[in-house]
Amino acid sequence: MFDSVGWVTESGLTYLDHAASTPMRAEAVEAMMPYLSELYANPSGSHRFARRARRAVDEARDTVARVVGCHPNEVVFTGCGTESDNMAVTGAIARRGGVAVCPAVEHHAVLHVVEQLGDRGRIVGVDRYGRVDLDELATVLDATPDVSIVSVMAVNNEVGTITDLAEVARVVRRHAPDALLHTDAVQSACWVDLRDITPLVDLLSLSAHKFGGPKGVGVLVERGGPQVEPLIVGGGQERERRSGTHNTAGIVAAAVALDLTDRDRAEENERLTVLRDRLVAGLGDRLDGVTETVPAAHKVAGSAHVCVAGIESEALLFLLDEADVCASAASACASGAMEPSHVLAAMGVDRSSALGALRLTLGHTTTAADVERAIDVIGASVDRLRRQTTAAVARTTADAVRSTS
């Protein structure tokens, strides 16, 4: 049990699940501390104590705007990436009516919203790397006169595929000139210069804990001012875009983390590409039957998604967990059970390969030693599962032979 505060370092945990959540930057932790203690005032208050907190929120907004490449008034702080995604799609339909369109590999924070729209939602197919089928997208937009929002993720959370948003924007602007374009950029901040993608879209979602910030802070960028109806109403915070008392400490820390991420991005991309390539090559050398799901050229540096033949990820993850290697397979449902990946299914990966899916994601704390250890542990664990499975099959066959003879 992890009672000690220092258990992560003490137990030598190998953390390769940065797409699920990243360790917070020390500077971000430090930055939030005053707002968890003496600077507790409500930033919406009217006294100088409140103004002090308000200044911290607005400075954070400036930082986010600078890194994202938008005006500070276009930044809306929300409670999480999911809220930002929900607000974009639900808010667009609430304001404009019509139809929402997204590719089949979107995060559930977008996909489930579009699916719940029923015949007001359209799902578009993807290619074998998970990139939205632009021809199909054009066809759907042509056939649907009242599309009010198209949502296409910038980087896929499971397999790491990078979307060419310039291409997507070209198709959307041409075939649905009145539609809003939203991008879920939750998995992008560490890898992609957001200034390159923000000008292409109308709405963009971020989540602080995916880039070394705290959980409980999201961002929705609404370019050109309010584009969608607010999801949460009440006190009118965030220029009436998102009510609810500001999470001052979280917002401050999110801005610090985003700033550092932006500063280190080029260097980290280079460093982690080397480590990721070593990880995938190392697994391929160590084991037969390891398939890289998306080639390196099409995905972010932190992503190493592979399918391992002849094993089930649930069993593999248990052995990795026992050996203090944190990894994942697909997204978990409400019960915590691993669900067959909708992303792999949409990409046309057959179900038996998808059963052996393993998502290893690297980030700012990942070291070469982590990668070597992961190769060793995954290699030994897969060997063990395959050996046991072969033995079990042999036993069953022998039993069958005995019972028929």
Added chain:
Amino acid sequence: MKVMCAMSGGVDSSVAALLLQRAGHEVVGVTMKLWGGDSDTGCCSVSDVDDARRVAQQLGIDHLVFNFGDDFDEHVVAPYIDAHTRGVTPNPCIECNRSVKFARLAERADLLGFDAVATGHHANIGRTADGRYTLERGSDDAKDQSYVVHMLDQAQLARTIFPVGGMQKSDLRALAASIDLRTATKPDSQDVCFITSTGGRTSFLGDRIPFRAGTVVDTDGNELGRVESVELVTVGQRKGIGLPGGGPKRYVLDVDTEAATVTVGSDVDLLRSDLVVDQMSWIDRAVDGEVLVQCSAHGRAVSATVSADGEAIRVRWAQSQRRVAPGQSVVLYDTSNTRVLGGGICR
């Protein structure tokens, strides 16, 4: 030992995990996600998973969720639906134990280096002087579940633990309450987990198969009435067969889904002197001679004599019994009514 404890989120498996831990075993709790559709405790039974996870946290043991939804669909749900289309009355909980809990989960446990799988069933596993395993009724007569785990063989029994089999339910609940487990007062689950109490069997099957209206006839073939769906009629049933009240009590003697015919008659017409049991499994060696036979989870065990009949066995009742619905599990106990001998499916 390293033990994988299947934790459903109920009080029995909560206490099972507690007892294993107190006995000094290294315990990991596992909740199986079996059914992805509606249930009385939410989609994927999420509140049950929450209960199991919280109990595991309170005990300080690891807890995992395994998704065996595909296996459950294939081995439990699909055969359940298929059985109804054939007019057969299945027991899905037994199929789940046979194909999922003591097969898929046990294999997974084996693969991951566990020495045994434990569940919260009220049944006991013993050893004979010559080292053979026995399966015996749970110590709390009212809660005994040996019927639903009758399919275990020697190899499975060797790697299975029923920690609460020797307990009275009231003591078990008191123990859970004494350490503040949130499941201490949770009601026992009663019904099939994938059938909701609001929709019932009718809505579950109605969403999946077309119902066929049928004719109700007497033993001479005279038409007495109609039923809306022959698939929902079970041998032995007395109510809901579309006959006016007031007359003599009539029971379903036979269901022919092909011909969409339900035959009814008196309770005497329903009596049979014997039955044939297919797909027999034996706890140890095959048995013949005098036994006690139980044909439902909480039914009474009745005297009979069994003999081999090809691959199947024939049960001859000491005194004629009402016909057992085809598809029901028939479980044999020794004449002292403590030990399970084996079981199979009524033809």
